Amino acid sequence: MAHHSRSNSLPSASHPLVSEADRHLSRLASSESASTSSSSLSHKLNGLQDLHDIIEKLLLLPFTQQALGQDQHQKFVDELLDGSLRLFDLCTTAKDALLQTKECVQELQSVLRRRRGTEITHEVRKYLASRKTVKKAILKALKNMKNKESTTAFNKDSEIGATINILQKAQSVTLNVLESLLYFVSGLEAESKSSRWSVVSKLLRNKRIGCEGGQHENEIANAEATTLSITSGKASMQIEEVQTELQKSESCIQDLEEGLESIYRRLIKARATILNILNH
Numbered sequence: 001m002a003h004h005s006r007s008n009s010l011p012s013a014s015h016p017l018v019s020e021a022d023r024h025l026s027r028l029a030s031s032e033s034a035s036t037s038s039s040s041l042s043h044k045l046n047g048l049q050d051l052h053d054i055i056e057k058l059l060l061l062p063f064t065q066q067a068l069g070q071d072q073h074q075k076f077v078d079e080l081l082d083g084s085l086r087l088f089d090l091c092t093t094a095k096d097a098l099l100q101t102k103e104c105v106q107e108l109q110s111v112l113r114r115r116r117g118t119e120i121t122h123e124v125r126k127y128l129a130s131r132k133t134v135k136k137a138i139l140k141a142l143k144n145m146k147n148k149e150s151t152t153a154f155n156k157d158s159e160i161g162a163t164i165n166i167l168q169k170a171q172s173v174t175l176n177v178l179e180s181l182l183y184f185v186s187g188l189e190a191e192s193k194s195s196r197w198s199v200v201s202k203l204l205r206n207k208r209i210g211c212e213g214g215q216h217e218n219e220i221a222n223a224e225a226t227t228l229s230i231t232s233g234k235a236s237m238q239i240e241e242v243q244t245e246l247q248k249s250e251s252c253i254q255d256l257e258e259g260l261e262s263i264y265r266r267l268i269k270a271r272a273t274i275l276n277i278l279n280h
Contacts, residue, residue: 048177055167058163101253184220
């Protein structure tokens with residue numbers, strides 16, 4: 001009887017937005033164990049965009065705003081805001097890493113087209129040094145990032161409990177996707193959380209990282225590895241191969257940048273919405 005007396009305007013576990021968000025979360029969670037390639041990352045970023053569009057609608061529901069503004073939910077709101085800052089940090093690191101790599105790729109491509117030996121050697125060294133700097137920045141970000149799970153428990157069958165559970169899961173899956181993106185840009189695929197930090201220690205190695213059987217492409221790592229061949233002073237045929245790999249790398253970076261920027265804007269919007277709720 002208590003269930004039937006609830007207002008139909010209140011979000012509940014069966015609310016369309018909650019159910020829709022849960023479906024998106026399930027799809028994203030099921031893809032976490034899948035291979036990490038540029039195409040799979042782009043797919044995950046697109047999925048995150050759709051998820052955060054739903055999150056924004058959830059945050060705009062009057063009942064959600066009223067609940068988040070209550071004193072008893074302050075701990076959860078604080079955790080939510082702290083989590084958003086961690087996501088901003090990872091987004092910023094990823095954006096900087098992609099931009100720095102893209103700029104060096106473009107400069108190296110320009111020099112390779114002119115085929116001037118001295119310039120090529122200088123630009124190759126510059127590109128490889130930049131990649132090392134990028135990896136160091138990623139290493140630092142992953143070490144500083146704390147996978148802090150929310151300690152606030154709610155009854156998931158309650159109206160606000162179902163919504164808060166969605167918000168918690170959304171931050172967690174976003175964190176995982178951003179971590180996968182950072183591993184990809186560094187040249188390594190993310191492993192399970194239990195072995196994650198053993199992988200982090202390998203980030204600074206300058207070698208081609210591929211999956212078993214070469215089934216999964218990492219255009220950024222492949223371009224770096226192929227570029228290393230120029231330093232051995234081999235035939236110009238290799239320069240053409242490097243140009244091809246650099247073009248693939250640049251295209252890959254462009255796609256990831258666009259997806260990442262879209263996620264970043266949605267994270268900013270969600271944080272602004274929560275802060276507005278608290279200020280009213």
